[in-house]
Amino acid sequence: MRHVALVLALLWSWCGVAAPVQRRAPAEPHGWLDLARWGASRGLGARVGGKGLQLDLVGRSTQISFLADSARVVLDGTDIRLGTPIRRVGDRFLMSERDLQTTLQPLMSPPKRPATRPIRLVAINAGHGGKDPGNIEGRRQEKLYNLMVAGEARRALERAGLRVVMIRQDDTFVELESRAAKANNAKADLYVSLHFNAVQGPGSREVHGVETYCLTPAGASSTNDSGHHGGGWHPGNRFDRDNIVLARMVHRAVTGGTELEDRGVRRARFKELTLLDMPGVLVEGGYMTNPDDGRGIYTPEGRTQLARAIVDGVLAYKRLVERGAAE
Ligand SMILES: [Zn+2]
Numbered sequence: 001m002r003h004v005a006l007v008l009a010l011l012w013s014w015c016g017v018a019a020p021v022q023r024r025a026p027a028e029p030h031g032w033l034d035l036a037r038w039g040a041s042r043g044l045g046a047r048v049g050g051k052g053l054q055l056d057l058v059g060r061s062t063q064i065s066f067l068a069d070s071a072r073v074v075l076d077g078t079d080i081r082l083g084t085p086i087r088r089v090g091d092r093f094l095m096s097e098r099d100l101q102t103t104l105q106p107l108m109s110p111p112k113r114p115a116t117r118p119i120r121l122v123a124i125n126a127g128h129g130g131k132d133p134g135n136i137e138g139r140r141q142e143k144l145y146n147l148m149v150a151g152e153a154r155r156a157l158e159r160a161g162l163r164v165v166m167i168r169q170d171d172t173f174v175e176l177e178s179r180a181a182k183a184n185n186a187k188a189d190l191y192v193s194l195h196f197n198a199v200q201g202p203g204s205r206e207v208h209g210v211e212t213y214c215l216t217p218a219g220a221s222s223t224n225d226s227g228h229h230g231g232g233w234h235p236g237n238r239f240d241r242d243n244i245v246l247a248r249m250v251h252r253a254v255t256g257g258t259e260l261e262d263r264g265v266r267r268a269r270f271k272e273l274t275l276l277d278m279p280g281v282l283v284e285g286g287y288m289t290n291p292d293d294g295r296g297i298y299t300p301e302g303r304t305q306l307a308r309a310i311v312d313g314v315l316a317y318k319r320l321v322e323r324g325a326a327e
Contacts, residue, residue, distance in 0.1 A: 032087065032094040035066060042108065048091070055086075055093040064104075066093055071223070072264065075107060078252045079264035080244075083220030102217040106241035107248060110320055119190060119318045121163045123183035125272065126150035127195040127282075130173025135198035137288040143171065145297050146194045149285065152307030153194070160315055180275035190246065190314060191280035193272060196297055198288045208290035209261030212251035213282040214243035215274060216267040223266035234274035242279035246317050250281050253313030258296060258305050260286050283310060 028034050036046035039057035047056045050067070057064045065074040068088035073080045082103060084096040095104065113119070126146040128134035134142030147168070154164045165186040167179045174182075183191045199207045216222045217240050218233040236243070247265045255262040273280050285306050286293035296302030 028092075028094060029089075031097050033097055033100055035086075035093045035095050038095075038100070039064075052091070053088070062108075066095070068093065073104075075248070078248060078255065079262045080107070080248065081223045081264045081266045083217065083222075083267060098217060098220055102220065102240045103244050106244050110245045111241045112323075113321045115322075117189075118322055119162070121165060121186065121188045122157055122314060123165045123167060123186060123188035123191045123278075124150045124153050124157075125167040125179050125183070125191065125193040127193055129168050129171055132173055135196060135288050137198055137294075140288060140298065142196050142198070142288060145196055145288075145303070147171065148300075149194050149303050149307050149310075152304050153192070153311055156308050156311035157314070160311065162314075176271040177275060179272045183280075184275070184277040188278055190317075191272075191276050191278055192250070192310065192314065193270075193280065193282040194310075195282060195284050196286055196288050197284040200289070204289050205291065208287050208293045209263035210251065210254050210258070210286060211263045211266050211284040212247045212254070213266050213268045213270065213273070213284070214247040214280070215240070215276075216269050220267065222268045223264070224268065231269055234269065236274045236276045236280065239276070239279040242321070243273075243281070245321065246279045246314075247281045249317040249320065250283060250310055250313030253316060254283065254285065254306065254309045257309030257312060258302075260293065260296065260306075285310075 035055055035057065039046055042059070044057040044059045044062065044064070047058055048054065049056065053068045055066045062076060066086045069085050071082040071085045073082060080103065082095070082099040084099055087094040126143070126149070128143035128146060132143065134146065136142070150166065154166060157164050165183065165188055167182050168174050197211065215234065215236040216231060218231065218237050220231070222231070244265070251265045254260060268282070270282055273282060286297050288294060288297060296306060
């Protein structure tokens with residue numbers, strides 16, 4: 001039988017036609033997708049390295065790297081976290097269908113905005129406030145630094161010709177539900193929430209970098225979940241495809257425009273993000289507990305640099321989705 005196949009293959013090649021594939025690759029398990037095959041359908045070549053544990057999909061202007069058993073994907077240099085780790089089965093790398101639909105696909109083909117609905121109004125939320133100080137490092141309270149960066153971001157957005165609605169303008173407490181409601185009532189086109197991180201315990205001073213969050217898709221795991229708890233649908237999930245693109249553009253601008261290390265575009269079900277009527281992100285712009293990040297957070301120059309980078313990301317997103325072409 002094998003001889004017959006060989007002779008047939010030779011005959012095909014003699015005729016100047018490629019030999020037909022003798023064996024089809026086995027079908028993917030339900031809910032999973034073969035990344036090399038997906039890449040081929042988009043003109044991306046597959047390259048396996050890292051002792052067989054890393055898959056790179058490479059195109060003319062794109063490189064996406066996947067690691068077996070890891071939820072971390074590097075897309076053109078930006079760290080993006082999936083809901084489910086990549087599985088390697090035999091020599092194939094498999095991604096969950098949900099991650100494809102809610103993360104990879106929109107990043108590769110960003111959704112366009114109708115020409116009649118350009119981005120004009122951005123809601124800026126300074127996290128915490130009033131009785132809620134947020135993270136505390138010595139005598140420094142997160143809420144105050146959030147507010148200062150929010151003011152800088154407002155000025156940068158207005159200079160770029162956009163209008164801004166500030167969720168809070170002073171040191172007052174606002175419920176999380178009211179923050180989303182204020183943005184919704186103002187009919188803001190985008191929502192950007194500003195926070196700073198902190199971590200306690202041994203080795204905590206070494207933890208540093210920026211994390212950009214957007215809402216976890218329904219049924220998926222959030223990045224910082226210890227287990228794999230799914231979660232239900234929220235109004236903010238109407239914008240899953242926009243959320244991840246906005247998060248990526250903001251994150252890329254911040255990692256490129258500041259000294260902050262890339263800790264990834266991550267997923268969380270933060271209350272304010274669950275309730276939004278528009279795409280939204282939450283930026284954790286560095287660790288208050290790290291001396292290097294602190295130089296950015298605790299100086300006016302550092303905060304201006306961060307605010308401008310975030311606004312650059314918002315403007316890059318606006319250009320991308322308003323004209324709909326890949327950048
Ligand atoms: Zn915070």
